Amino acid sequence: MSNKDIITLLHGAGGSYMHSLIKNVFMKLNDNYGEVGLEMLDDAAVINDTVISTDSFIVRPIFFKGGDIGRLSVSGTVNDIAMMGGNPIALSLAIVMEEGFPLSDLEKIVDSIKKTAEEADVHIVTGDTKVMEKGSLDKIIINTSGIGNRPPQLDYNINTLRKNRQPSRWLVPTNLRPGDKIIVSGTIGDHEISILSSREGIGFEANVKSDVAPLNKLMLKLLEVGGIADAKDPTRGGLADLLNDWSEKSGLGIYIKEEDIPVREEVRAAVEFLGMDILELSNEGKVVLAVSPEYEKDVLEELHSDPLGKYATTIGEVRKDISGVIMETVIGGQRYVGRPIGSPVPRIC
Amino acid sequence: MSNKDIITLLHGAGGSYMHSLIKNVFMKLNDNYGEVGLEMLDDAAVINDTVISTDSFIVRPIFFKGGDIGRLSVSGTVNDIAMMGGNPIALSLAIVMEEGFPLSDLEKIVDSIKKTAEEADVHIVTGDTKVMEKGSLDKIIINTSGIGNRPPQLDYNINTLRKNRQPSRWLVPTNLRPGDKIIVSGTIGDHEISILSSREGIGFEANVKSDVAPLNKLMLKLLEVGGIADAKDPTRGGLADLLNDWSEKSGLGIYIKEEDIPVREEVRAAVEFLGMDILELSNEGKVVLAVSPEYEKDVLEELHSDPLGKYATTIGEVRKDISGVIMETVIGGQRYVGRPIGSPVPRIC
Structure with missing residues (x-):
């Protein structure tokens, strides 16, 4: 078998390889069902005003600085629903463990799931447990799937967009218009650098905690701003x-400024040491927003009033005079930002 | 660590070990949310008339007589929703693969998922793909989660129960009353024996196909009977x-007759050869019904008119004068049927 005929780590790494796999193999499942269906390749779907999302979590190590696989499993699916504008209400929890997995670790993970679900105000309503023979699975895999409903805050927010565009009823990329501001809710790269520094044998340590957190309550407050x-x-x-x-x-261009991207000093140092690109690092407690310019100030103000948005800042804007993504570098030049072929680190989530 | 402190294969095997794990570890997640929540320990939950269910599939081999992991993944979750009385409408699909997994196998599995989803008339609306390093996962794990709505056929069926009981609005065990007939929709044990005979190195072969199939359309027809x-x-x-x-x-007893349980000759022979108990074998295309006695004949008639219910038969009834489950054996004795400690075969689903 040639390399073209097998699944590689890159096929699960969130970049161009994964997008090709989805387009070439999984798109045949698409039957254009629902208001936001599989064809949108978004992180959630919408069926009769119910938002549905799923994620499997394989992160390693399972306990890391700032979080664990349990907190990640709840936050990941809650956030996928919230990013669509939905209000997550219930999650399913399916756990696959390796024979010999310590019961005490399972209990720690379940405690973390409980705590994070309470923080996000979502309910774990159903579950499944499977066990695989020793040696056939590295420790544990968790899947959470979730449903959310349509909050009144989303209706209000969509109405604020009506004067200058015909928006979808949900938060989707086709709502973007030239002039929209690109805002990030805080420092970039914390999760990936925390995971790396929690791994044995990497030979570097950074005092960085993962940002993993449920963002649904913050999102509702932002939708209320409009x-x-x-x-x-x-x-x-x-x-x-x-x-x-x-x-x-x-179909629009995006222009960002490197100097405006918030990055912790420890993360910047780690990235330089490891030769990674800050733009390709994964985050689990950050949101990127495209905001109508007249709401920029109020959205930033709301973000700054929340611990999860304390370091929020505008990093760029949507433009129609350019295509693709262009970054103005700190030394004043410009470079195209391509789609990464995939995250450089396996099993970051 | 003692054996009590680690997860064993039995913890995922659907018997008393798994029930203890759920009660001791997972029940702390329960917050009594929803009409049918985690506390019911059922295969699906009900939130605002939306049925939600999840299952991870680790079956080995991934292609077996009568089916494959793709067909199983769709049928399993569809059936969990249908067993609650729900009408499954949309599924999520989360796949975790081992690095090196053949793309051609993935394509075969996705084709099977597509075909089974069409057969069940459900839509795959969202998904997730992850890849683990070679050696850290045996081939592939699939999670499907699904949502269903409340079909009018369920309302009709519940109404047929109103004269002699106060039923739940959904199909749940507390609806059972003394005198209810226990009906199985067909031959028992086909799936487990097919899986075993598809495994290498077991040293026995049986010409038995798995019964894996989506049962939701059959269930709607049965609900229409009442x-x-x-x-x-x-x-x-x-x-x-x-x-x-x-x-x-x-809180009621169940009395069944061994001679009435439909079992294929090949399955009976395999069970004797392997020293297994037919009552503990898993099935993936069968339904067991508790039916009000005045509807027994009509339900059986409807079952017999469908290929999935061709060999349906009444195997017993609900009684208040006994407790637990008692089986009248073929030689005329009686024995208690205990809860199995777990399926004797790992990774049957």
Whole structure:
């Protein structure tokens, strides 16, 4: 078998390889069902005003600085629903463990799931447990799937967009218009660098905690401010994948300034040491917003009043005079930001 | 660590070990949310008339006689929703693969998913793909989660139960009443024996196909007949686990006759050869029904008119003068049917 005929780590890494796999193999499942269906390649779907999303979590190590696989499993699916504008209400929890997995670790994970679900105000309503023979699975995999409903705050927000565009009823990339401001809710790269520094044998340590957190309550407050065209969390593939996605799906260009991207000093140092691109790092507690310019100030103000949005800042805008994603570098030049072929680190989520 | 402190294969095998794990570890997640929540320990939950269910599939081999992991993944979740009385409409699909997994196998699985989803008339609306390093996962795990709505046929069916009981609005064990007939929709054990005979190195071969199939359309037809108090599919833990579940949750006894349980000759021979208990074998295309006696004949007639219910038969009844599950054996004796400690075969689903 040639390399073309097998699944590689890149096929699960949130970049161009994964997008090709989805388009070439999974798109045959698409039957254009629902208001936002599989064809949108978004992180959630909408069926009769119910938002539905799923994610499997394979992160390693299972306990890391700032979080664990349990907190990640709840936050990941809650955030996917919230990014669509939905209000997550219930999650399913399916756990697959390796024979010999310590019961005490399972209990710690379940405690973390409980705590995070309470924080997000979502309910775990059904579940499934499977066990695989020793040696056939590395420790544990968790899947959460979730449903959300349509909050009144979303209706209000969509109404604020009506004067200058015909928006979808949901937060989707086709809502973007030239002039929209690109806002990130805080520092970039914390999750991926935390995971890396929690791994044994990497030979570097950084005092960085993962940002993993449920963002649904913050999102409801932002929708109440209004002017939000789309929201997305920069997980696998990071900012680079997210912005390319927006550019492709909206048919518009995106211009960002490197110096405006908030990055912790420890993360910047780690990135330089490891030779990675900050734009490709994954995050689990950040949202990127495309905001109508007249709402920029109010959205930033609301973000700054919340611990999860304390370091929010505008990093760029949507433009029609350019195509793709262009970044103005700190030294004043410009460079195209391509879609990453995939996250450089396996099993970050 | 002692054996008590680690997860064993039995913890995922659908019997008493798994029930203890759920009660001791996962029940702390329960917050009594929803009409049918986690506390019911059912295969699906109900939130605002939306049925939600999840299952991860780890079956080995991934292609077996009569089916494959793709067909199983769709049928399993569709059936869990249908057993609650729900009408499944949309599924999510989350796949975790091992690095090196053949793309051609993935394509075969996705084709099978597509075909089975069409057969069940459900839509795959969202998904997730992850890849683990070679050696850290045996081939592939699939999670499907699904939502269903409340079909008018369920309202009709519940109304047929109103004269002699105060039923739940859904198909749940507390609907059972003394005198209800226990009906199985066909031959028992086909799935588990097919899986075993598809495995290398077991040293026996049986010409038995798995019964794996979506049962939702059959269930809607049965609800239209009426008189159905509860329905459940005898998957992991088989008939023994299912009937004990019904007995425990309804507080009633169940009496069945061994000679009335439909079993294929090849399955009976395999069970004797392998020293297994037919009551503990898992099925993936069968439903067990508790039916109000005045509807027994019509339900059986409807079942016999459908290829999936061709060999349906009454195997017993609900009684208040006994407790637990008792089986009249072929030689005329009686024996208690206990809850199995778990399926004897790992990774049957």
